[in-house]
Amino acid sequence: MVLTVFDKVGAAVLKGTDTFGDFAVLAGRTFAAIFKRPFDIKNLLNQFQSVGVNSIPVVVLTSLAVSMVFAVQLAFGFKQFQAEGLASQVEGLAIMRELAPVITGLMLSGRIGSAMAAELGTMQVTEQIDALECLATDPVHYLFVPRLLASMLVVPLLTVVSVYVGFWGGYLILVGVEGQSAYVYGNEFYKLLAFRDLRIAIYKAFVFGMIIALVGCWKGYRTQGGAEGVGNAPTSSVVTSSLWILISDFFLTKLLLV
Amino acid sequence: MALIDVVNLSKAFGPKVVLSNVNLQVQEGESLVVLGGSGTGKTVLLRNIMGLLTPDSGHVAVEGKIIAQLSREELFNVRQSIGMCFQMAALFDSMTVFENVAFGLRRHMKATEAEIGARVEECLTMVGMKGTDKLKPAELSGGMKRRVGFARAIALKPKILLFDEPTTGLDPVMTDVIGRVILDLKEELGVTTITITHDLKSAFEIADRIALLFRGECIACEKPSEFKVNPHPVIQQFLRGDADGPFLQDPPPPKRKIQEAHS
Ligand SMILES: Nc1ncnc2c1ncn2[C@@H]1O[C@H](COP(=O)(O)OP(=O)(O)OP(=O)(O)O)[C@@H](O)[C@H]1O
Ligand SMILES: [Mg+2]
Numbered sequence: 001m002v003l004t005v006f007d008k009v010g011a012a013v014l015k016g017t018d019t020f021g022d023f024a025v026l027a028g029r030t031f032a033a034i035f036k037r038p039f040d041i042k043n044l045l046n047q048f049q050s051v052g053v054n055s056i057p058v059v060v061l062t063s064l065a066v067s068m069v070f071a072v073q074l075a076f077g078f079k080q081f082q083a084e085g086l087a088s089q090v091e092g093l094a095i096m097r098e099l100a101p102v103i104t105g106l107m108l109s110g111r112i113g114s115a116m117a118a119e120l121g122t123m124q125v126t127e128q129i130d131a132l133e134c135l136a137t138d139p140v141h142y143l144f145v146p147r148l149l150a151s152m153l154v155v156p157l158l159t160v161v162s163v164y165v166g167f168w169g170g171y172l173i174l175v176g177v178e179g180q181s182a183y184v185y186g187n188e189f190y191k192l193l194a195f196r197d198l199r200i201a202i203y204k205a206f207v208f209g210m211i212i213a214l215v216g217c218w219k220g221y222r223t224q225g226g227a228e229g230v231g232n233a234p235t236s237s238v239v240t241s242s243l244w245i246l247i248s249d250f251f252l253t254k255l256l257l258v
Numbered sequence: 259m260a261l262i263d264v265v266n267l268s269k270a271f272g273p274k275v276v277l278s279n280v281n282l283q284v285q286e287g288e289s290l291v292v293l294g295g296s297g298t299g300k301t302v303l304l305r306n307i308m309g310l311l312t313p314d315s316g317h318v319a320v321e322g323k324i325i326a327q328l329s330r331e332e333l334f335n336v337r338q339s340i341g342m343c344f345q346m347a348a349l350f351d352s353m354t355v356f357e358n359v360a361f362g363l364r365r366h367m368k369a370t371e372a373e374i375g376a377r378v379e380e381c382l383t384m385v386g387m388k389g390t391d392k393l394k395p396a397e398l399s400g401g402m403k404r405r406v407g408f409a410r411a412i413a414l415k416p417k418i419l420l421f422d423e424p425t426t427g428l429d430p431v432m433t434d435v436i437g438r439v440i441l442d443l444k445e446e447l448g449v450t451t452i453t454i455t456h457d458l459k460s461a462f463e464i465a466d467r468i469a470l471l472f473r474g475e476c477i478a479c480e481k482p483s484e485f486k487v488n489p490h491p492v493i494q495q496f497l498r499g500d501a502d503g504p505f506l507q508d509p510p511p512p513k514r515k516i517q518e519a520h521s
Contacts, residue, residue: 038365123350126348126351127344127346128348128349128350128351130305130308130344131342131344131348131349132350133308134308134340134341135337135361135362135410136334136335136337136338136362136365136366137361138330
C-alpha cells in the first residue's frame with residue numbers, strides 16, 4: 001500500500017521532470033535557432049499577420065469590456081466613502097499594471113497559442129514535420145522561431161493597444177455614466193502612473209508572448225495519436241500557458257516593482 | 259564500402275518487436291526493392307535510415323556516417339543528399355503544389371526564381387502533374403498527392419532516394435511511368451534507391467536486388483532472377499499471392515477458394 005503510493009508519487013515526479021526538461025530543451029533550441037540562417041522573412045510576416053493583425057478585434061473587445069466593468073465596480077466601491085475622485089486613478093493603475101498585460105496574455109493564449117498547437121499538431125500527425133526533417137529543415141528553426149518572434153513582438157504591442165482601449169472604457173463609464181469631468185478623468189487616469197509602469201507592462205507582455213508561443217509550439221510538436229491528440233493539444237496548451245502567465249505575472253510583479 | 263549500410267538493426271515499440279537484426283547493404287548506384295507483408299516494418303526501416311527513429315540496437319550508416327551518432331547539423335547535411343517520398347505523401351498542406359516541390363530548392367540551393375520554376379516544372383512534368391502547380395494538396399486525389407510527393411523528393415537531385423510505396427493507389431499506366439522515372443534517375447544520375455512496393459511487376463523491373471522482410475527479419479536479399487526461383491516457402495507464397503501457406507501467422511479461415519467461387 002505504502003509502496004504503491006511511493007511508486008505513484010515517484011512516477012509523477014519523474015514524468016513531471018521529464019516533461020519540463022523536454023520543454024526546456026526545445027525552448028533553448030528555439031532561442032539558439034533565432035540567429036541561424038536562412039532568415040525566412042516571408043514566413044515571419046505571415047505570422048505577424050495571423051498572430052498580430054487578426055488578434056486586434058479580440059483584444060479591443062475584451063479590454064473594453066473589462067475596463068468598463070472595472071470602472072463600474074470602482075465607482076460603486078469608492079462611492080461608499082465619498083471618494084469618487086479616486087476611481088479614475090485606481091482605474092489607470094489597475095489597467096496599466098495588471099489588467100492590460102494579463103487580459104491580453106490570456107486572450108492571446110486562447111487565440112494564437114491554441115492555433116499554433118493545433119497547426120503544429122496536425123503537421124505532426126500527418127508526417128509533415130517528418131517531411132520537413134527529411135528536407136533537411138529543422139522544424140524548430142522553420143516553425144518555432146517565426147511564431148516566437150511574432151508573439152514576442154505582438155503581445156507587447158497589443159498590450160499597449162489594450163491600455164489605450166482601457167482608458168476609453170473607463171472614460172465611457174466614469175465620464176459618460178457617472179458624470180465626472182472629462183478633463184479631470186484625463187489627468188487622474190495617469191496620476192499614479194510613472195513611465196516605469198508602462199515599461200513593466202511591456203516586460204510582462206514580452207514574457208507572456210514567449211510563454212504563449214513556446215507552449216503552443218511545444219504542445220503541437222509533441223502531439224501524438226491522430227485526431228484525438230490534435231484535439232487535446234490546443235486545450236492543454238491554453239491551460240498550461242494561462243497557468244504560467246498567471247504564475248509568472250506574480251513573480252514578475254514582485255521582482256519588477258521592488 | 260556500401261553507401262547505405264544497415265547493421266543488425268533492431269527496433270521495437272513497447273513489447274512489439276518490429277525489426278530484429280536486419281542487415282542490408284546498398285551499393286552506390288544500386289536499386290534495392292524491399293518487399294514484405296503489410297505491417298512488417300518496411301516504413302520503420304526507412305525511418306531508421308532517415309534518422310527519424312533511433313534504433314534500439316544496431317545502426318544505420320550512410321556514406322560511412324552512423325546516423326544515430328550525428329549531431330543535428332551533421333544529420334541535416336547528410337539528409338540534403340537523401341530524398342524521401344512518404345507513404346502518405348506528407349505534403350505541406352498550407353502550401354501550393356509549386357511551393358511544396360520548390361521547398362527544398364528554395365532552402366538549400368542558391369538558385370534564382372526562374373531556375374527554381376524551371377526545375378519544379380520539370381519535376382512535375384516527369385510525374386505527369388504539369389499544370390497543377392497552383393493547387394493546394396487538399397484539392398488533389400490520393401494518387402496525385404503521391405506523385406507530388408515524388409516530385410518533391412527528386413527536386414533537389416539527391417544522391418540517395420527512398421521511396422515508400424510510390425505507386426500504391428496509382429493506375430497501372432502511371433505505375434509504369436513512375437517505374438520508368440526511377441530507372442531514368444538511376445541511369446542518368448546514378449542515384450541509389452531503396453523502393454518499398456507491393457507491386458511485383460514494377461519491383462522486378464526496377465530492382466537490382468530484392469529484399470523480403472518477414473516477421474522483422476530480412477529473409478532474402480538477392481538478384482530478381484535468383485529471388486524468383488528461391489525455394490523458401492514464404493517467398494514462393496508471396497510471389498504467388500496465395501492466402502494458403504506459412505506467410506500469415508493466423509490466416510483467416512478462407513470460406514472458399516477464388517477459383518472455386520468463379521467456376
Ligand atoms: N510510432 C509507432 N508506434 C508504435 N508502433 C508503431 C509505430 N510505427 C510503426 N509501428 C508498428 O510497427 C509495425 C510496422 O509498421 P510499418 O509502418 O513499418 O509497416 P509497413 O511494413 O510499412 O506496412 P505497410 O506496407 O502497410 O505500409 C506495425 O505493426 C505498427 O503497428
Ligand atoms: Mg509502410
